[in-house]
Amino acid sequence: MFKLFTKDLLDRQRIIKYFVYAIISFTLLDGLLKNRPEITFNNRFLIFVAVAFAGSIFYYIRGYVSNDRILSYYALPVSNETLNKNFIFAIIIDSIFSKLVLVFIALYLLKAPFDFYAKVTMIMLAITFFALSINTLNLKLASMAIIFILTIVSIYMIISFDLVYGGIATIADIVLAKILFKNIYFSSKNNAKISKLKIANYFLKFSMDESIYIINTISILAMIIFASFAFGNEMGIVIAFAVGAVNTPLLTMFSSSESLRDYDKMLPDSNISLRKDYMKVLAMYFIIVNIFITTINFNKIEPGYLLFINALVLTILEVLFSYKIETLRPITNTKTQNEIWKHPRKYILPVLVFCISFVILIML
Structure with missing residues (x-):
């Protein structure tokens, strides 16, 4: 067995x-x-x-x-x-x-x-x-x-x-x-029910309806708070930004559904494109998380503008990188949902975020 x-x-x-x-x-x-x-x-x-x-x-x-x-x-x-x-x-x-x-x-x-x-x-x-x-x-x-x-x-x-x-x-x-x-x-x-919330964005509606997305995001926010106050000022913030980049369920939505990928190919590149909806959700998540990290760590970095520069650079990188790698190179040939979430690809973005934050917030 x-x-x-x-x-x-x-x-x-x-x-x-x-x-x-x-x-x-x-x-x-x-x-x-x-x-x-x-x-x-x-x-x-x-x-x-x-x-x-x-x-x-x-x-x-x-x-x-x-x-x-x-x-x-x-x-x-x-x-x-x-x-x-x-x-x-x-x-x-x-x-x-x-x-x-x-x-x-x-x-x-x-x-x-x-x-x-x-x-x-x-x-x-x-x-x-x-x-x-x-x-x-x-x-x-x-x-x-x-x-x-x-x-x-x-x-x-x-x-x-x-x-x-x-x-x-x-x-x-x-x-x-x-x-x-x-x-x-x-x-x-x-949980087969569809959320009663009137949300046009498919990915946002789906994530609001599935407890795993909500629980995972809450856990990430909790880890960000602990990282920000458990370590030294600069290192704690670097780790917090890296933790914010590890929302695996959100970053593997196309990989999780073959039918969703097929449906996306059928849609034209227009206002109803699933890819545009997905990018909007990614942007919403990373903007909220990085603003949250910047807010709770305000005045911990000198000069202070480096924290804002870091948040801006990371938000752009995270949205574009997550969008491109998931839409152009989704994880396929997997047997279970768990295998998708456990794919080692999940470590690429957090490592990149850690390295960039370390350079901007500590080395500079």
Whole structure:
């Protein structure tokens, strides 16, 4: 059963891509961060990591369980407990390659204390089990509430106390989740309704109607706030701008639907063009996010005009780059929605944004 899920979630080609992007990220960040002032690692940094994991792991799991593939697996001649155990293990392994490795690279380059590696790993595990609990069909609300409370307690213990207490809390969280997940079904309740809001723009209407887009955007805004105040002034702002560029569901709308791509080809380049609607939504998102970052970090950069220049340059880059790469080179030949959202292409724009912001806000 484990091979079944790794084929969907983490095949050999994807592992190779993760390593390539990890090496590229390490090389770029090492060159930029060399001989720079060290970041002060504290509880706020761990809270930032927890919020980042919460958003990314949730929509990663949602992207996989929202398709019909996993429901068909429950019809196989194996127990729910065995299938769920292998699914959870595959999710954890994939999270290690796609998320934890990149966080470890950042910790290493920023000279983080050793215990932060263990704490970040335990936070990832605790959040993974909570994200799993809210992507089930038949888990009782009381059980979900228990997992949520224990997850909060676990994260608090990990952040506020030493590794022993954090480890005990994490193990308790995992054991309880294992018991409660014994006979449940991982899937999501499809929301087939169309938003009643009278919105002409198809992409805006669709994103307002799907909870994953709203939840992901809220998570990004929360991470931006934490990044802006958890790190040093300049570095926190650089990281905040990079975080704002990681709205994967929004940036893969054409990739997510083959029929949408076919429909777009049928439309002329006119006022009803889907591509124009898509560019408008991208522009709306990046303008709002970059104005938000600029507002909460006002007067943190000297000279102050550099912050506005950076926001303007990034907004133009983000809109044009996202539009071009998604409309001209959509992600195809994928088996699941999750595979689209997990494509390593998602790291290109954040790395570009980080490098440009670093040059403008720190080196200048």
